[in-house]
Amino acid sequence: MHAVQITVVHRRRLREVYRSAGWPSQDGVEIELLAAGLLARERGPLGHETLRVTDAGIAVLAETLQKNRAARSPHEDLVEAVAEAMTRAGRLAWRGLAVRAKVATGWAMAMPDVFSIRHTSVEAYVEPVVHEIKVQRGDLLADLRRPTKREAYLQIGGECWYVIRRGIAEPDEVPPECGVMVADVAGHDALPVRLEVARAAPKRPMRVAFPTWMALARATPIAGWRLDDAQPGLAPIDTS
Known part of the structure; x- marks a missing residue:
């Protein structure tokens, strides 16, 4: 299995999920983030599914923040x-x-x-x-x-x-x-x-x-x- 190459689009989606209630989009970007272990699925008591940014995803966000701080x-x-x-x-x-x-x-x-x-x-x-x-x-x-x-x-x-x-x-x-x-x-x-x-x-x-x-x-x-x-x-x- 090939490793997922994390692009600007993936980083943007991670940030959006982190800031939101975590409702799934069920698209290709989400699938790749799940496969890379940067997002995780969680099922609520009523059976509805949401997304959570994992510790690995938080590390990617922190790295992106550091790289972009000077540019921003x-x-x-x-x-x-x-x-x-x-x-x-x-x-x-x-x-x-x-x-x-x-x-x-x-x-x-x-x-x-x-x-x-x-x-x-x-x-x-x-x-x-x-x-x-x-x-x-x-x-x-x-x-x-x-x-x-x-x-x-x-x-x-x-x-x-x-x-x-x-x-x-x-x-x-x-x-x-x-x-x-x-x-x-x-x-x-x-x-x-x-x-x-x-x-x-x-x-x-x-x-x-x-x-x-x-x-x-x-x-x-x-x-x-x-x-x-x-x-x-x-x-x-x-x-x-």
Whole structure:
């Protein structure tokens, strides 16, 4: 039996299973990961089967994380800058949120780089927004070839934006259902100098679904939000 060659696709699937409830896809990638001992099948008390990342799979994820950390630093810097821009606008922002979204083919994990909502006491005014960050052309093109991922983002956000590093693509290469921001980055580890709206994202009225509220309840928004930034015109709360 030939050893399974672990590719980027396998590593991505491992990460998705690790972040999810472990529902099986029953495709070729899953079969190879099971054969390699990186995933294991577990049967629940009611007979349903889920997947678990094994210790060997965790080791592969840790190795991938170490190898990609330096390469991802410009990406992480841009994620940080976009999240901070959302908090300066009076929004609550999260990085690395994982939410199950209903799509045409079933369920998919939506894991936007930045997810934010308005700080408001009126549910209809929450205005959830997704920002996906891309600093390399190859990464952007690979992402654009995954319509299900984009569909999942549109299921959890009333607006979906791609924030791209200047020079890696033209705005019209991004599908029209998404907005485009272009970022000027001064250097490898530098924060963006400027975020420029190249095409506004279509805004759709949306209420945050219950699974998203549960994911937000389990996560922690980034620091930096201030009470006096939110809902201009409202009187401050008397804490005396």
